[in-house]
Amino acid sequence: MQYQGSLYVALDESAATPVVALADRADAAAPYLIDSRWRIWNVHADAHTIRFTAQGYGKGSMHWHVPANGDYAVTLTTPGKKPQALSAKAADGMLELPLAADAIAPVDVTLRKGGR
Numbered sequence: 001m002q003y004q005g006s007l008y009v010a011l012d013e014s015a016a017t018p019v020v021a022l023a024d025r026a027d028a029a030a031p032y033l034i035d036s037r038w039r040i041w042n043v044h045a046d047a048h049t050i051r052f053t054a055q056g057y058g059k060g061s062m063h064w065h066v067p068a069n070g071d072y073a074v075t076l077t078t079p080g081k082k083p084q085a086l087s088a089k090a091a092d093g094m095l096e097l098p099l100a101a102d103a104i105a106p107v108d109v110t111l112r113k114g115g116r
Contacts, residue, residue, distance in 0.1 A: 014042040029067050034094075036062035038103055050111040060099030066090045068113050076101055077108040 002008070010033075011018040031045045037057030045051070047067070054060060066072075072095060073088040088097050088111070101107060 010040075012041050019081070031064055031066045034063040034065055036060070038062065038099075044071075048094040051109070053106050053108055054103055055106040056103050060097070060101060060103055062097045062099075064090075064095040064097065065093055066095045066113075067093070069093065071114060073112045073114075075112075076109040077103055077110075078102070079107075084103050 003017065007021055011020075031050050033040055033043070035060065036054070036056075038054040038060045040052050040054050040062070043050070043052040050066075054062075069090045069092070072088045072090060074088055074097065076084040076086060076099060078084070078101060084101070086099075088095055095111070097111070099109070
């Protein structure tokens with residue numbers, strides 16, 4: 001995230017060897033996290049699916065850069081509860097993901113392009 005002329009980078013604590021690569025956002029073909037109210041880790045992404053674990057207090061709010069615009073199916077899995085199905089829509093390469101969930105205990109989130 002860029003703020004007041006500075007670049008802030010958060011690394012995935014589950015990555016043994018993190019890689020920081022700077023590029024113009026328009027050139028990025030892989031999904032990536034722009035910002036989040038919750039802590040995010042264990043991120044795995046391909047052309048159609050993003051999976052990660054999240055934890056935090058209050059409602060979750062995050063923004064992802066995605067290579068494909070359109071509808072995304074969201075599955076939120078909270079330990080001991082039935083998975084919650086949600087939806088989100090990406091426009092201009094940006095997916096805004098509001099999550100009204102309790103994430104005091106870690107939750108698993110899956111985003112699938114087109115609901116696949």
